[in-house]
Amino acid sequence: MKEVGIFNTEEYISNKGMCKGASLSDDDLSRPIIGIANSFNEMVPGHNNLRTIAQYVKNGVYRGGGTPVEFGTIAICDGIATGHAGGNYVLPSRDNIADSIEIQAKAHKFNGLVLIASCDKIVPGMIMAAARLNIPCILINGGCMLSGGPFRDVKNADASTVTKALGMYQAGLATMDEVQALTTTCVPSSGSCQFYGTANTMCCISEALGLSLSGTAAIPAPYNERLRASLETGVKIVELVQKDITSGKILTLKSIENAIIFLMATGGSTNAVIHLCAIAYELGISPSEIIDLIDDYSKKIPAIANIFPASQYDMEDFYYAGGVPAVMKELKTLLYGDCMTVSGKTLEDNLNEYKFLYPANKDLIRNLDNPHDKLGGIAIMRGNLAPNTGVSKPLGIHEDVRQFVGKAICFDSEEECTLAISQNKIKPGHVVVVRYEGPKGGPGMREMFKASKMLDGQGLERSTAVITDGRFSGTNSGCFVGHISPEAAAGGPIALVQDGDEISIDVINRKLELHVSEAELVKRRESWSYTPKKLKGVLARYAKLAKSADQGGVLE
The missing domain is CATH 3.50.30.80 (IlvD/EDD C-terminal domain-like)
Structure with a gap:
């Protein structure tokens, strides 16, 4: 069992007074101190619901016997930053996020860490921090948003549909009134974008890596299931601290290979390549090795899941179809099942025990013998x-x-x-x-x-x-x-x-x-x-x- 309550040890007892200055008690300090890295802000739709997520995580930490301490980090929305100079700051923000979490966790001697994020560069930045720190870590994302209504040939409009509509306007195929109306209807809820872009790709990859609890990546943001998953995450991080299951035991070359296989099978964002290379770099693995693995697996793994924009099925549909576990069950014979995960069990155990809530969608998620495309996703x-x-x-x-x-x-x-x-x-x-x-x-x-x-x-x-x-x-x-x-x-x-x-x-x-x-x-x-x-x-x-x-x- 991992030793906790470090501020009660002779080595660090002199630091205890400052902790009490933050209203922490002797009892609080005797328990595992769990950092809650929350990328909440009021500008980004994928993050403006994260205060509620964080509260449920903290409730879970208390229930598990730990002491949660929340802190913030930045979060940039690609959809807001794109098309102007703000876009120059998006990828650099990834390393800033990783740095800030590393600094906070090291400086304050956290026993464990819950990472709360949703969008494009924030999720990989947090995973990079977990790779650096090698303490117990779990990532819980805020969930995908619900889709808007139909627009022309698009069944479920999303934020990117506005850009397409703008192109139609420039070609004389739509009116400006239609474009303006679409800006109101295309994003009806908080959450990461409805399509299988970088945000949802990286949330799903976190689960495929074993860094998020099974079945949590694709739960839509407005669903109560998202809050129950957040509470369970808080309980589980305390268990990981007690069992000394650190991020270094979860994030390995084998788990990255599992994530690559999943990526190929689902046709995720091309940005996953640069982020998987960066995560590998933090683990001391050459990015060139990851590029070669992606190239190799792309020739072997067909695309068995097809999510918008490659099809009309959005992320909510993917959730109902079984999400990440449903895909990984189809890939089970190709995966490293012995990889440890944040459940405290192996990937194989998770897949064997997972109970699906809804009927399978055999058109959205197919098997290896009947893929959507023989070419890999990337x-x-x-x-x-x-x-x-x-x-x-x-x-x-x-x-x-x-x-x-x-x-x-x-x-x-x-x-x-x-x-x-x-x-x-x-x-x-x-x-x-x-x-x-x-x-x-x-x-x-x-x-x-x-x-x-x-x-x-x-x-x-x-x-x-x-x-x-x-x-x-x-x-x-x-x-x-x-x-x-x-x-x-x-x-x-x-x-x-x-x-x-x-x-x-x-x-x-x-x-x-x-x-x-x-x-x-x-x-x-x-x-x-x-x-x-x-x-x-x-x-x-x-x-x-x-x-x-x-x-x-x-x-x-």
Whole structure:
């Protein structure tokens, strides 16, 4: 049993008075001290319900015999930050979150930690902190939001549908009144976005890693089941402290492999690649090894679950279909069942004991013999345009454009690109190249989903493609490749592309090629130069320290 009540030991008794200054009693300090890392704020829909989640977690900690102490950390919403300079801060916030939790937990000698989050960079940032700390940790997310009503060909509208509608307006296919009305109806509740984007992908991956209790990742935010799961999480963290089941016993190379297998089977966000690399880095595992594993498993694991935007089934449907446990049961023979989880039991035990609340949906979650797609959910792309890899998502790309050849039209920022789209300058056959948006060049590696959604709204989803050294959201559709490394700011080949160059994208065979002679590229490189942006504060530090996307965008 793990020793608790450290502030009652002779070594730390001198610190006890300050703890009592925070209204903690001798009895409180004799119990396991559980840090509650709460990313609540009033601006982000995925986080404005987390005060209630935290209260139920604290109730559970008390019930389990521990003492909860809550503290806050930041949380940025990609949907609010996208399309402007705020997007530069989103990926850097991940490392800030990991740092802040590490600092708080180390400085105050927490016995255990509950991580409360929901959205894109917050969940991986918290998992990175758990990997660093190697104390008992559990992550509980705030749940997905409910979907809006139908809009044109979209069965269940979400926040990204507004961007598509804006593209329709620019093409004369919708009115501004319709776009404005959609902003009111598309997000009817708190929670992470309704689709299988980065937020829900990373919440599900936390469960697949064994860091969240079974069946909790996909519970919608408004459901009472979410609160019961929060209370159970509070009880369970005290048990983990007593049994000394630390994050280091849960987060391992094997558990990451389980998460990769799950990712392939469900077609999650491409951003999961950069986050899994970063989590591995914190565990002392080479991100290159993770990239190779993702590439390997993508050729073996078919997509057996199909969630919006790849289908009309949203995250609430996925919850009713059985969520993560239902998928992992279908994958059971391929997984490392002996991995420890926060239940205090192995993954195999969890799957054997799990009781589903609702009937199976055999169309949403299929078996390995009847997949939605034989291609894995994520594709690692290579070629002379991406020597150190790029990332795509076959399940999010229509079969008509999984192999695409077109002419480059180049933009040196997201703003230049979206302006050109709004002016209807993108035509069928174009490969839209958005560069200098990588970790160093952006800096911060902004998401380019706005460009692809606008093109979708203009009816160009199947006749154009988008490639970038930036990132994409899980809501992307059309032919796209992101995370191109080396990035333009590092002199990668993407910096040398010129308007009119022929580019071929072959998602099936994982090839990204620029059809320009080597002699011509050498000539272009001789005249190429790069002047870094004048930066200050956090972005200056990030641009100086950030590694490339294929290395997880971590800080050196």
